[in-house]
Amino acid sequence: MERLLRSYVWALYGFVYLPVAVVVLFSLNDSDLIAFPLKGFTLRWYDDVLGDARLLGGLFNTFAVAIPVALVTTVLGGASALALTRHKSSFRLVLGLLVILPFFVPRMILAVSQVAFMHQLAITKSLLTVCIGQSLVILPFTTIIIASVLYRLDPALEEAASDLGASAWQRFRHVQLPLMKFGLMAACFIAFVLSSAEYTVSFFTSGRAQPLSILVASDFRFHLSPTLYALASLIVLFNIIVVVVSELLRRRGEGARK
Protein backbone atom coordinates (compact mmCIF):
# COMPACT_ATOMS: atom_id res chain seq x y z
CA MET A 1 0.00 0.00 0.00
CA GLU A 2 2.79 2.34 1.05
CA ARG A 3 4.68 1.64 -2.17
CA LEU A 4 1.56 2.06 -4.29
CA LEU A 5 0.91 5.46 -2.75
CA ARG A 6 4.51 6.50 -3.25
CA SER A 7 4.53 5.52 -6.91
CA TYR A 8 1.22 7.34 -7.36
CA VAL A 9 2.74 10.51 -5.94
CA TRP A 10 5.76 10.24 -8.20
CA ALA A 11 3.56 9.54 -11.23
CA LEU A 12 1.54 12.64 -10.42
CA TYR A 13 4.60 14.86 -10.08
CA GLY A 14 5.99 13.34 -13.26
CA PHE A 15 2.79 14.07 -15.15
CA VAL A 16 2.87 17.69 -14.02
CA TYR A 17 6.57 18.46 -14.30
CA LEU A 18 7.97 16.19 -17.05
CA PRO A 19 6.52 18.32 -19.87
CA VAL A 20 8.14 21.36 -18.24
CA ALA A 21 11.41 19.47 -18.02
CA VAL A 22 11.15 18.58 -21.70
CA VAL A 23 10.66 22.25 -22.56
CA VAL A 24 13.74 23.18 -20.55
CA LEU A 25 15.68 20.33 -22.18
CA PHE A 26 14.92 21.43 -25.76
CA SER A 27 15.61 25.05 -24.91
CA LEU A 28 19.22 23.96 -24.33
CA ASN A 29 19.41 21.66 -27.38
CA ASP A 30 21.59 22.77 -30.29
CA SER A 31 19.12 22.03 -33.10
CA ASP A 32 16.26 23.78 -34.95
CA LEU A 33 14.20 20.63 -34.67
CA ILE A 34 12.27 19.90 -31.53
CA ALA A 35 12.88 16.19 -31.65
CA PHE A 36 15.12 13.52 -30.21
CA PRO A 37 17.97 12.67 -30.43
CA LEU A 38 19.55 15.67 -28.70
CA LYS A 39 22.35 17.34 -30.59
CA GLY A 40 24.37 19.22 -28.00
CA PHE A 41 24.31 22.03 -25.49
CA THR A 42 23.72 25.65 -26.49
CA LEU A 43 22.50 28.90 -25.05
CA ARG A 44 21.80 30.45 -28.44
CA TRP A 45 17.99 30.16 -28.10
CA TYR A 46 18.24 32.23 -24.92
CA ASP A 47 20.38 34.67 -26.84
CA ASP A 48 17.66 34.82 -29.53
CA VAL A 49 14.95 35.53 -26.98
CA LEU A 50 16.89 38.40 -25.46
CA GLY A 51 17.50 39.81 -28.94
CA ASP A 52 13.92 39.51 -30.18
CA ALA A 53 12.34 42.97 -30.13
CA ARG A 54 8.83 41.59 -30.56
CA LEU A 55 9.11 39.24 -27.60
CA LEU A 56 10.81 41.89 -25.50
CA GLY A 57 7.94 44.24 -26.36
CA GLY A 58 5.52 41.55 -25.20
CA LEU A 59 7.51 41.13 -22.01
CA PHE A 60 7.33 44.88 -21.44
CA ASN A 61 3.55 44.79 -21.98
CA THR A 62 3.23 41.89 -19.51
CA PHE A 63 5.06 43.90 -16.85
CA ALA A 64 3.11 47.04 -17.74
CA VAL A 65 -0.03 45.05 -16.92
CA ALA A 66 1.16 42.81 -14.09
CA ILE A 67 2.67 45.53 -11.89
CA PRO A 68 -0.41 47.79 -11.74
CA VAL A 69 -2.72 44.76 -11.51
CA ALA A 70 -0.72 43.34 -8.60
CA LEU A 71 -0.78 46.67 -6.75
CA VAL A 72 -4.44 47.43 -7.42
CA THR A 73 -5.71 43.94 -6.53
CA THR A 74 -3.60 43.91 -3.36
CA VAL A 75 -4.99 47.25 -2.16
CA LEU A 76 -8.58 46.38 -3.13
CA GLY A 77 -8.19 42.82 -1.87
CA GLY A 78 -6.86 44.14 1.45
CA ALA A 79 -9.78 46.53 1.76
CA SER A 80 -12.38 43.88 0.94
CA ALA A 81 -10.68 41.35 3.24
CA LEU A 82 -10.83 43.90 6.08
CA ALA A 83 -14.49 44.56 5.37
CA LEU A 84 -15.27 40.85 5.22
CA THR A 85 -13.45 39.92 8.43
CA ARG A 86 -13.96 43.02 10.58
CA HIS A 87 -17.38 44.48 9.89
CA LYS A 88 -20.26 42.85 11.68
CA SER A 89 -22.81 43.59 9.00
CA SER A 90 -25.52 41.27 7.76
CA PHE A 91 -24.58 42.57 4.34
CA ARG A 92 -21.22 40.85 4.79
CA LEU A 93 -22.29 37.51 3.33
CA VAL A 94 -23.63 39.14 0.17
CA LEU A 95 -20.50 41.25 -0.12
CA GLY A 96 -18.30 38.19 0.32
CA LEU A 97 -20.19 36.22 -2.30
CA LEU A 98 -19.94 39.08 -4.77
CA VAL A 99 -16.17 39.27 -4.28
CA ILE A 100 -15.69 35.51 -4.60
CA LEU A 101 -18.18 34.95 -7.43
CA PRO A 102 -15.80 35.69 -10.38
CA PHE A 103 -13.88 32.67 -9.10
CA PHE A 104 -16.68 30.38 -10.18
CA VAL A 105 -17.69 32.04 -13.44
CA PRO A 106 -15.80 30.65 -16.48
CA ARG A 107 -13.08 33.10 -17.53
CA MET A 108 -14.32 33.00 -21.07
CA ILE A 109 -17.74 34.30 -20.05
CA LEU A 110 -16.22 36.99 -17.85
CA ALA A 111 -13.90 38.05 -20.67
CA VAL A 112 -16.62 38.18 -23.32
CA SER A 113 -18.99 40.10 -21.06
CA GLN A 114 -16.25 42.59 -20.26
CA VAL A 115 -15.53 43.14 -23.92
CA ALA A 116 -19.23 43.65 -24.61
CA PHE A 117 -19.49 46.09 -21.71
CA MET A 118 -16.43 48.05 -22.79
CA HIS A 119 -17.79 48.18 -26.30
CA GLN A 120 -21.02 49.71 -25.00
CA LEU A 121 -19.01 52.34 -23.15
CA ALA A 122 -16.96 52.93 -26.33
CA ILE A 123 -13.70 52.15 -24.54
CA THR A 124 -10.89 51.28 -26.94
CA LYS A 125 -9.10 48.06 -26.12
CA SER A 126 -5.62 48.70 -24.77
CA LEU A 127 -3.33 47.57 -21.95
CA LEU A 128 -5.63 49.54 -19.63
CA THR A 129 -8.59 47.34 -20.53
CA VAL A 130 -6.39 44.29 -19.96
CA CYS A 131 -5.55 45.67 -16.50
CA ILE A 132 -9.20 46.22 -15.65
CA GLY A 133 -10.25 42.80 -16.92
CA GLN A 134 -7.46 40.97 -15.13
CA SER A 135 -8.00 42.85 -11.86
CA LEU A 136 -11.55 41.57 -11.74
CA VAL A 137 -10.56 37.92 -12.05
CA ILE A 138 -7.53 38.22 -9.74
CA LEU A 139 -9.28 40.16 -6.95
CA PRO A 140 -10.90 37.03 -5.44
CA PHE A 141 -7.45 35.44 -5.04
CA THR A 142 -5.90 38.39 -3.24
CA THR A 143 -9.02 38.84 -1.09
CA ILE A 144 -8.92 35.22 0.04
CA ILE A 145 -5.17 35.27 0.75
CA ILE A 146 -5.37 38.45 2.85
CA ALA A 147 -8.62 37.44 4.56
CA SER A 148 -7.02 34.15 5.62
CA VAL A 149 -4.29 36.16 7.37
CA LEU A 150 -6.74 38.58 9.01
CA TYR A 151 -9.04 35.77 10.05
CA ARG A 152 -6.28 34.26 12.19
CA LEU A 153 -5.40 37.52 13.94
CA ASP A 154 -6.65 37.71 17.52
CA PRO A 155 -9.49 40.29 17.55
CA ALA A 156 -8.39 41.17 21.10
CA LEU A 157 -5.33 42.89 19.56
CA GLU A 158 -7.55 45.47 17.90
CA GLU A 159 -9.59 45.84 21.09
CA ALA A 160 -6.35 46.37 22.99
CA ALA A 161 -5.38 49.09 20.53
CA SER A 162 -8.73 50.86 21.02
CA ASP A 163 -8.39 50.42 24.76
CA LEU A 164 -5.03 52.17 24.60
CA GLY A 165 -6.56 55.15 22.84
CA ALA A 166 -5.97 54.32 19.16
CA SER A 167 -8.47 55.79 16.69
CA ALA A 168 -9.75 53.66 13.80
CA TRP A 169 -6.99 54.97 11.56
CA GLN A 170 -4.25 54.46 14.21
CA ARG A 171 -5.57 50.95 14.79
CA PHE A 172 -5.18 50.20 11.10
CA ARG A 173 -1.81 51.94 10.79
CA HIS A 174 -0.15 50.55 13.92
CA VAL A 175 -1.76 47.14 14.43
CA GLN A 176 -3.66 45.75 11.46
CA LEU A 177 -1.30 46.88 8.72
CA PRO A 178 1.93 45.60 10.33
CA LEU A 179 0.25 42.30 11.16
CA MET A 180 -1.17 41.81 7.66
CA LYS A 181 1.99 43.09 5.96
CA PHE A 182 3.29 39.69 4.93
CA GLY A 183 -0.15 38.62 3.75
CA LEU A 184 -0.27 41.73 1.56
CA MET A 185 3.16 40.99 0.11
CA ALA A 186 2.27 37.35 -0.59
CA ALA A 187 -0.99 38.45 -2.25
CA CYS A 188 0.91 40.99 -4.36
CA PHE A 189 3.36 38.38 -5.65
CA ILE A 190 0.64 35.85 -6.40
CA ALA A 191 -1.37 38.50 -8.23
CA PHE A 192 1.72 39.36 -10.26
CA VAL A 193 2.22 35.72 -11.27
CA LEU A 194 -1.47 35.22 -12.05
CA SER A 195 -1.48 38.38 -14.16
CA SER A 196 1.64 37.50 -16.13
CA ALA A 197 0.29 33.99 -16.83
CA GLU A 198 -3.26 35.12 -17.61
CA TYR A 199 -4.39 34.23 -21.14
CA THR A 200 -8.17 34.18 -21.62
CA VAL A 201 -8.99 37.65 -20.31
CA SER A 202 -5.86 39.14 -21.91
CA PHE A 203 -6.73 37.61 -25.26
CA PHE A 204 -10.20 39.17 -25.35
CA THR A 205 -9.46 42.53 -23.79
CA SER A 206 -6.12 43.41 -25.38
CA GLY A 207 -5.83 45.71 -28.34
CA ARG A 208 -2.77 46.31 -30.44
CA ALA A 209 -0.28 46.01 -27.60
CA GLN A 210 -0.24 42.38 -26.61
CA PRO A 211 1.22 40.79 -23.49
CA LEU A 212 3.72 37.98 -23.76
CA SER A 213 1.19 35.22 -23.01
CA ILE A 214 -0.76 36.09 -26.17
CA LEU A 215 2.40 36.23 -28.32
CA VAL A 216 3.68 32.94 -26.97
CA ALA A 217 0.33 31.21 -27.54
CA SER A 218 0.13 32.34 -31.15
CA ASP A 219 3.78 31.43 -31.80
CA PHE A 220 3.22 27.95 -30.38
CA ARG A 221 0.45 27.56 -32.90
CA PHE A 222 2.08 29.11 -35.97
CA HIS A 223 5.87 28.94 -35.80
CA LEU A 224 7.15 26.68 -33.10
CA SER A 225 10.87 27.07 -32.42
CA PRO A 226 13.34 26.37 -29.59
CA THR A 227 13.39 30.14 -28.99
CA LEU A 228 9.92 29.79 -27.54
CA TYR A 229 11.10 26.96 -25.34
CA ALA A 230 13.85 29.17 -24.00
CA LEU A 231 11.31 31.90 -23.32
CA ALA A 232 8.96 29.44 -21.60
CA SER A 233 11.83 28.18 -19.44
CA LEU A 234 12.65 31.73 -18.37
CA ILE A 235 9.02 32.41 -17.47
CA VAL A 236 8.77 29.21 -15.45
CA LEU A 237 12.00 30.03 -13.61
CA PHE A 238 10.82 33.55 -12.87
CA ASN A 239 7.43 32.38 -11.58
CA ILE A 240 9.01 29.74 -9.35
CA ILE A 241 11.22 32.40 -7.80
CA VAL A 242 8.27 34.73 -7.21
CA VAL A 243 6.13 31.99 -5.64
CA VAL A 244 8.95 30.79 -3.39
CA VAL A 245 9.67 34.33 -2.22
CA SER A 246 5.99 34.98 -1.51
CA GLU A 247 5.65 31.74 0.42
CA LEU A 248 8.73 32.59 2.48
CA LEU A 249 7.22 35.98 3.25
CA ARG A 250 3.91 34.46 4.28
CA ARG A 251 5.69 32.02 6.60
CA ARG A 252 7.67 34.82 8.15
CA GLY A 253 4.35 36.49 8.89
CA GLU A 254 3.13 33.32 10.58
CA GLY A 255 6.35 33.19 12.59
CA ALA A 256 5.80 36.71 13.92
CA ARG A 257 2.50 35.46 15.31
CA LYS A 258 4.36 32.46 16.85
Added chain:
Amino acid sequence: MERSESELSGDAGDEGAQSPLLVARNLTKDYGPVRAVRSVDFTLRHDSFVTILGPSGCGKTSILRMIGGFEAVSGGELTLDGVDITAVPANRRPVNTVFQQYALFPHLSVRDNVAFGLRMKGRTAEMAKRVDEALAIVRMEAMADRFPAQLSGGQQQRVALARAFVNQPRLLLLDEPLSALDRKMRKHMQIELKELRQRLGMTFFYVTHDQDEAFALSDWMIVMNHGVIEQQGAPQDIYRRPANAYVADFIGGANLVPVTVMAKRDGVAGADTPMGRIECPCAAGVAAGSTAFLCLRAEHLVLSPAATARAFDGVVTHVIFQGDSKIVEVEGAGRRLTLTAAGTDGVEPGSAVRVGFDDAHAWIVAG
Protein backbone atom coordinates in the same frame (compact mmCIF):
# COMPACT_ATOMS: atom_id res chain seq x y z
CA MET B 1 -11.73 63.53 30.88
CA GLU B 2 -8.09 64.48 30.38
CA ARG B 3 -6.17 64.23 33.56
CA SER B 4 -3.34 66.42 34.64
CA GLU B 5 0.03 64.75 34.39
CA SER B 6 1.14 63.24 37.63
CA GLU B 7 3.41 60.59 38.99
CA LEU B 8 2.49 56.95 38.63
CA SER B 9 1.83 56.78 42.34
CA GLY B 10 -1.71 57.99 41.63
CA ASP B 11 -3.90 60.68 43.01
CA ALA B 12 -7.25 59.03 43.59
CA GLY B 13 -7.27 60.05 47.26
CA ASP B 14 -7.93 63.75 46.69
CA GLU B 15 -11.04 63.14 44.59
CA GLY B 16 -13.21 63.13 47.69
CA ALA B 17 -14.11 59.83 49.23
CA GLN B 18 -17.85 60.43 48.95
CA SER B 19 -18.21 60.70 45.19
CA PRO B 20 -18.03 57.25 43.62
CA LEU B 21 -15.64 56.49 40.78
CA LEU B 22 -18.03 54.50 38.62
CA VAL B 23 -21.77 54.06 38.85
CA ALA B 24 -23.68 51.47 36.83
CA ARG B 25 -27.44 51.97 36.74
CA ASN B 26 -29.84 49.35 35.32
CA LEU B 27 -26.97 48.11 33.19
CA THR B 28 -28.27 45.59 30.65
CA LYS B 29 -26.69 43.60 27.83
CA ASP B 30 -28.58 41.66 25.19
CA TYR B 31 -27.01 39.40 22.60
CA GLY B 32 -29.89 39.03 20.17
CA PRO B 33 -32.70 37.43 22.16
CA VAL B 34 -30.38 36.43 25.01
CA ARG B 35 -30.19 38.79 27.97
CA ALA B 36 -26.70 38.32 29.41
CA VAL B 37 -26.82 41.14 31.98
CA ARG B 38 -30.17 41.95 33.58
CA SER B 39 -30.42 45.49 34.81
CA VAL B 40 -27.67 45.47 37.42
CA ASP B 41 -26.67 48.33 39.70
CA PHE B 42 -23.33 48.75 41.38
CA THR B 43 -20.90 51.42 42.45
CA LEU B 44 -17.09 51.35 42.44
CA ARG B 45 -15.22 53.45 44.97
CA HIS B 46 -11.90 55.19 44.42
CA ASP B 47 -8.75 53.36 45.41
CA SER B 48 -10.29 49.92 45.83
CA PHE B 49 -9.92 46.38 44.56
CA VAL B 50 -13.27 45.14 43.29
CA THR B 51 -13.76 41.60 42.04
CA ILE B 52 -16.74 40.36 40.14
CA LEU B 53 -17.18 36.66 40.75
CA GLY B 54 -19.41 34.17 39.03
CA PRO B 55 -19.50 31.01 36.95
CA SER B 56 -18.79 31.23 33.21
CA GLY B 57 -21.71 32.70 31.32
CA CYS B 58 -23.00 34.69 34.30
CA GLY B 59 -22.47 38.03 32.55
CA LYS B 60 -19.38 39.19 34.45
CA THR B 61 -17.21 39.51 31.33
CA SER B 62 -20.02 41.34 29.51
CA ILE B 63 -20.01 43.93 32.31
CA LEU B 64 -16.25 44.40 32.01
CA ARG B 65 -16.52 44.72 28.24
CA MET B 66 -19.26 47.33 28.54
CA ILE B 67 -17.12 49.37 30.95
CA GLY B 68 -14.15 49.01 28.58
CA GLY B 69 -16.28 50.11 25.65
CA PHE B 70 -15.88 46.89 23.63
CA GLU B 71 -19.58 46.03 23.80
CA ALA B 72 -22.43 48.48 23.32
CA VAL B 73 -24.66 48.96 26.35
CA SER B 74 -28.15 47.61 25.62
CA GLY B 75 -29.84 49.46 28.47
CA GLY B 76 -29.03 51.56 31.51
CA GLU B 77 -26.06 53.84 31.96
CA LEU B 78 -22.47 54.03 33.10
CA THR B 79 -21.09 57.10 34.81
CA LEU B 80 -17.39 57.59 35.45
CA ASP B 81 -16.39 60.48 37.69
CA GLY B 82 -19.86 61.91 37.20
CA VAL B 83 -19.59 61.86 33.39
CA ASP B 84 -21.92 59.64 31.37
CA ILE B 85 -19.64 57.34 29.35
CA THR B 86 -22.37 55.01 28.06
CA ALA B 87 -21.87 56.12 24.45
CA VAL B 88 -18.18 57.08 24.59
CA PRO B 89 -16.03 54.87 22.30
CA ALA B 90 -13.36 52.66 23.88
CA ASN B 91 -10.44 54.80 22.69
CA ARG B 92 -11.78 57.90 24.50
CA ARG B 93 -12.47 56.28 27.86
CA PRO B 94 -9.98 56.88 30.69
CA VAL B 95 -10.07 53.16 31.35
CA ASN B 96 -7.49 50.49 30.45
CA THR B 97 -7.78 46.75 30.25
CA VAL B 98 -5.60 43.74 30.94
CA PHE B 99 -6.93 41.08 28.59
CA GLN B 100 -7.36 37.44 29.44
CA GLN B 101 -4.81 36.21 26.89
CA TYR B 102 -2.82 39.46 27.35
CA ALA B 103 -3.30 40.55 23.69
CA LEU B 104 0.23 41.92 23.50
CA PHE B 105 1.15 43.24 20.05
CA PRO B 106 3.34 40.48 18.57
CA HIS B 107 5.13 42.85 16.17
CA LEU B 108 6.24 45.27 18.89
CA SER B 109 8.94 44.93 21.53
CA VAL B 110 8.06 44.99 25.21
CA ARG B 111 9.03 48.67 25.35
CA ASP B 112 6.89 49.58 22.33
CA ASN B 113 3.97 47.59 23.69
CA VAL B 114 4.08 49.56 26.92
CA ALA B 115 4.59 52.85 25.04
CA PHE B 116 1.65 52.19 22.69
CA GLY B 117 -1.01 54.09 24.64
CA LEU B 118 1.14 57.17 25.23
CA ARG B 119 2.26 57.19 21.60
CA MET B 120 -1.34 57.01 20.35
CA LYS B 121 -2.19 60.05 22.46
CA GLY B 122 0.89 61.90 21.24
CA ARG B 123 2.51 62.14 24.66
CA THR B 124 5.97 61.43 23.33
CA ALA B 125 7.81 63.91 25.54
CA GLU B 126 7.18 62.05 28.78
CA MET B 127 6.93 58.65 27.10
CA ALA B 128 10.41 57.22 27.61
CA LYS B 129 10.50 58.13 31.31
CA ARG B 130 7.05 56.75 32.07
CA VAL B 131 7.61 53.55 30.13
CA ASP B 132 10.86 52.96 32.04
CA GLU B 133 9.07 53.61 35.34
CA ALA B 134 6.27 51.21 34.45
CA LEU B 135 8.71 48.49 33.37
CA ALA B 136 10.63 48.98 36.60
CA ILE B 137 7.46 48.57 38.65
CA VAL B 138 6.74 45.20 37.04
CA ARG B 139 10.48 44.34 37.06
CA MET B 140 10.70 43.88 33.31
CA GLU B 141 13.39 46.51 32.53
CA ALA B 142 15.83 43.82 31.45
CA MET B 143 13.34 42.43 28.93
CA ALA B 144 12.45 45.77 27.31
CA ASP B 145 13.85 44.87 23.89
CA ARG B 146 12.37 41.39 23.69
CA PHE B 147 9.26 40.47 21.77
CA PRO B 148 6.15 38.97 23.39
CA ALA B 149 6.76 35.53 21.84
CA GLN B 150 10.10 35.39 23.71
CA LEU B 151 8.48 35.82 27.14
CA SER B 152 6.98 33.34 29.58
CA GLY B 153 3.32 33.57 30.56
CA GLY B 154 4.08 35.38 33.80
CA GLN B 155 6.33 37.87 32.02
CA GLN B 156 3.70 38.55 29.36
CA GLN B 157 1.25 39.10 32.17
CA ARG B 158 3.47 41.75 33.73
CA VAL B 159 3.98 43.51 30.39
CA ALA B 160 0.20 43.53 29.85
CA LEU B 161 -0.21 45.13 33.28
CA ALA B 162 2.45 47.76 32.60
CA ARG B 163 0.97 48.53 29.18
CA ALA B 164 -2.37 49.25 30.84
CA PHE B 165 -1.41 51.19 33.99
CA VAL B 166 1.28 53.33 32.33
CA ASN B 167 -1.62 55.36 30.89
CA GLN B 168 -2.77 56.25 34.42
CA PRO B 169 -6.36 55.16 33.83
CA ARG B 170 -9.09 56.13 36.29
CA LEU B 171 -10.03 52.46 36.36
CA LEU B 172 -8.06 49.34 35.44
CA LEU B 173 -10.09 46.40 34.14
CA LEU B 174 -8.66 42.91 34.49
CA ASP B 175 -10.37 40.05 32.64
CA GLU B 176 -9.37 36.82 34.40
CA PRO B 177 -5.73 37.80 33.95
CA LEU B 178 -4.28 34.92 35.95
CA SER B 179 -6.30 32.07 34.45
CA ALA B 180 -3.57 31.11 31.97
CA LEU B 181 -0.89 30.77 34.66
CA ASP B 182 -0.03 27.71 36.71
CA ARG B 183 -1.07 27.52 40.36
CA LYS B 184 2.20 28.63 41.90
CA MET B 185 2.61 31.55 39.52
CA ARG B 186 -1.01 32.51 40.13
CA LYS B 187 -0.54 32.71 43.91
CA HIS B 188 2.58 34.78 43.37
CA MET B 189 0.88 37.15 40.93
CA GLN B 190 -2.07 37.63 43.32
CA ILE B 191 0.27 39.12 45.88
CA GLU B 192 1.97 41.24 43.23
CA LEU B 193 -1.37 42.52 41.95
CA LYS B 194 -2.50 43.51 45.41
CA GLU B 195 0.76 45.35 46.10
CA LEU B 196 0.71 46.99 42.69
CA ARG B 197 -2.81 48.30 43.23
CA GLN B 198 -1.88 49.82 46.58
CA ARG B 199 1.18 51.40 45.10
CA LEU B 200 -0.70 52.89 42.14
CA GLY B 201 -3.76 53.89 44.18
CA MET B 202 -5.96 52.99 41.22
CA THR B 203 -9.22 51.12 41.33
CA PHE B 204 -8.96 47.62 39.92
CA PHE B 205 -12.05 45.93 38.55
CA TYR B 206 -11.20 42.26 38.41
CA VAL B 207 -13.26 39.53 36.74
CA THR B 208 -12.77 35.97 37.96
CA HIS B 209 -14.55 32.66 38.39
CA ASP B 210 -12.12 31.60 41.13
CA GLN B 211 -13.57 32.03 44.64
CA ASP B 212 -10.22 31.85 46.44
CA GLU B 213 -8.77 34.48 44.14
CA ALA B 214 -11.73 36.79 44.76
CA PHE B 215 -11.42 36.44 48.54
CA ALA B 216 -7.65 36.86 48.43
CA LEU B 217 -7.71 40.07 46.40
CA SER B 218 -10.79 42.13 46.95
CA ASP B 219 -11.94 44.98 49.13
CA TRP B 220 -15.35 44.62 47.57
CA MET B 221 -16.95 41.62 45.89
CA ILE B 222 -19.82 41.33 43.46
CA VAL B 223 -21.22 37.80 43.12
CA MET B 224 -23.16 37.17 39.91
CA ASN B 225 -25.32 34.43 38.50
CA HIS B 226 -27.47 34.32 35.36
CA GLY B 227 -26.97 38.00 34.59
CA VAL B 228 -27.98 39.32 38.01
CA ILE B 229 -26.02 40.35 41.08
CA GLU B 230 -26.75 37.85 43.85
CA GLN B 231 -24.81 39.76 46.47
CA GLN B 232 -22.22 42.49 46.82
CA GLY B 233 -20.21 43.50 49.81
CA ALA B 234 -16.96 43.15 51.68
CA PRO B 235 -15.44 39.65 51.34
CA GLN B 236 -15.80 38.94 55.07
CA ASP B 237 -19.51 39.77 54.95
CA ILE B 238 -20.10 37.60 51.92
CA TYR B 239 -18.20 34.76 53.53
CA ARG B 240 -19.92 35.01 56.92
CA ARG B 241 -23.33 36.12 55.83
CA PRO B 242 -24.12 34.92 52.30
CA ALA B 243 -27.37 36.47 51.08
CA ASN B 244 -28.89 33.28 49.73
CA ALA B 245 -28.30 29.59 49.13
CA TYR B 246 -26.72 30.22 45.72
CA VAL B 247 -24.01 32.50 47.12
CA ALA B 248 -23.40 30.22 50.11
CA ASP B 249 -22.95 27.27 47.77
CA PHE B 250 -20.92 29.09 45.09
CA ILE B 251 -18.33 30.63 47.39
CA GLY B 252 -17.72 27.12 48.67
CA GLY B 253 -17.12 25.43 52.00
CA ALA B 254 -20.71 25.69 53.18
CA ASN B 255 -23.00 22.82 54.14
CA LEU B 256 -26.62 23.64 53.37
CA VAL B 257 -29.22 21.81 55.44
CA PRO B 258 -32.91 22.31 54.57
CA VAL B 259 -34.88 23.62 57.56
CA THR B 260 -38.34 24.99 58.32
CA VAL B 261 -38.38 28.54 59.67
CA MET B 262 -40.81 28.81 62.57
CA ALA B 263 -40.30 32.39 63.63
CA LYS B 264 -38.27 35.43 62.66
CA ARG B 265 -37.64 38.63 64.54
CA ASP B 266 -34.91 41.29 64.32
CA GLY B 267 -32.78 39.30 61.94
CA VAL B 268 -32.88 36.19 64.10
CA ALA B 269 -34.74 33.12 62.91
CA GLY B 270 -35.94 30.15 64.88
CA ALA B 271 -35.94 27.01 62.80
CA ASP B 272 -36.68 23.31 63.15
CA THR B 273 -33.64 21.40 61.96
CA PRO B 274 -32.58 17.75 61.93
CA MET B 275 -30.33 18.74 64.86
CA GLY B 276 -33.19 20.22 66.87
CA ARG B 277 -34.52 23.75 67.14
CA ILE B 278 -31.93 26.42 66.45
CA GLU B 279 -32.10 30.19 66.91
CA CYS B 280 -29.53 32.03 64.85
CA PRO B 281 -29.07 35.12 62.63
CA CYS B 282 -30.56 34.93 59.16
CA ALA B 283 -30.38 36.60 55.74
CA ALA B 284 -32.91 39.18 54.54
CA GLY B 285 -35.07 36.93 52.38
CA VAL B 286 -35.93 34.44 55.13
CA ALA B 287 -39.61 34.43 56.20
CA ALA B 288 -41.45 32.62 58.98
CA GLY B 289 -43.26 29.52 57.77
CA SER B 290 -41.01 29.04 54.73
CA THR B 291 -38.39 26.46 53.93
CA ALA B 292 -34.84 27.78 54.15
CA PHE B 293 -31.30 26.47 54.51
CA LEU B 294 -29.12 26.26 57.56
CA CYS B 295 -25.64 27.24 56.45
CA LEU B 296 -22.81 25.55 58.34
CA ARG B 297 -19.26 26.32 57.28
CA ALA B 298 -16.87 23.37 57.03
CA GLU B 299 -14.42 24.91 59.53
CA HIS B 300 -17.19 25.46 62.12
CA LEU B 301 -18.10 21.78 62.29
CA VAL B 302 -15.86 19.94 64.74
CA LEU B 303 -15.30 16.29 65.61
CA SER B 304 -15.57 15.24 69.29
CA PRO B 305 -17.13 18.53 70.37
CA ALA B 306 -17.32 19.95 73.88
CA ALA B 307 -20.37 18.97 75.90
CA THR B 308 -21.94 22.43 75.58
CA ALA B 309 -22.06 22.40 71.79
CA ARG B 310 -24.93 21.18 69.69
CA ALA B 311 -23.96 17.72 68.49
CA PHE B 312 -25.16 14.77 66.48
CA ASP B 313 -23.85 11.34 65.50
CA GLY B 314 -22.43 10.52 62.10
CA VAL B 315 -20.39 8.08 60.08
CA VAL B 316 -17.28 9.10 58.15
CA THR B 317 -17.66 8.41 54.39
CA HIS B 318 -14.52 10.02 52.93
CA VAL B 319 -11.28 11.51 54.17
CA ILE B 320 -9.24 13.72 51.85
CA PHE B 321 -5.67 14.48 52.87
CA GLN B 322 -4.72 18.11 52.28
CA GLY B 323 -1.30 18.42 53.85
CA ASP B 324 -1.85 20.48 56.98
CA SER B 325 -5.48 19.42 57.38
CA LYS B 326 -8.04 16.93 56.19
CA ILE B 327 -11.38 17.28 54.55
CA VAL B 328 -13.75 14.81 56.20
CA GLU B 329 -17.10 13.92 54.74
CA VAL B 330 -19.59 12.70 57.33
CA GLU B 331 -23.05 11.25 56.93
CA GLY B 332 -25.16 12.55 59.78
CA ALA B 333 -28.44 14.34 60.52
CA GLY B 334 -29.75 12.86 57.26
CA ARG B 335 -27.19 14.73 55.15
CA ARG B 336 -23.70 14.45 53.84
CA LEU B 337 -21.70 17.17 55.51
CA THR B 338 -18.17 18.31 54.83
CA LEU B 339 -15.85 19.53 57.54
CA THR B 340 -12.21 20.45 57.75
CA ALA B 341 -10.18 19.18 60.65
CA ALA B 342 -6.54 19.13 61.71
CA GLY B 343 -4.91 16.19 63.51
CA THR B 344 -7.70 13.70 63.07
CA ASP B 345 -5.65 10.54 63.46
CA GLY B 346 -7.78 7.43 63.47
CA VAL B 347 -10.58 9.00 61.52
CA GLU B 348 -11.18 6.68 58.60
CA PRO B 349 -14.07 5.95 56.31
CA GLY B 350 -16.58 3.92 58.30
CA SER B 351 -15.65 5.20 61.75
CA ALA B 352 -18.45 6.53 63.91
CA VAL B 353 -17.94 10.13 65.06
CA ARG B 354 -19.76 12.81 66.97
CA VAL B 355 -20.05 16.11 65.12
CA GLY B 356 -20.81 19.40 66.76
CA PHE B 357 -21.09 23.11 66.13
CA ASP B 358 -21.77 26.29 68.00
CA ASP B 359 -25.17 27.89 67.30
CA ALA B 360 -23.43 31.27 67.16
CA HIS B 361 -21.72 30.20 63.92
CA ALA B 362 -24.92 29.09 62.22
CA TRP B 363 -26.63 31.23 59.58
CA ILE B 364 -29.91 30.77 57.79
CA VAL B 365 -30.49 31.72 54.15
CA ALA B 366 -33.53 31.57 51.88
CA GLY B 367 -33.57 28.90 49.16
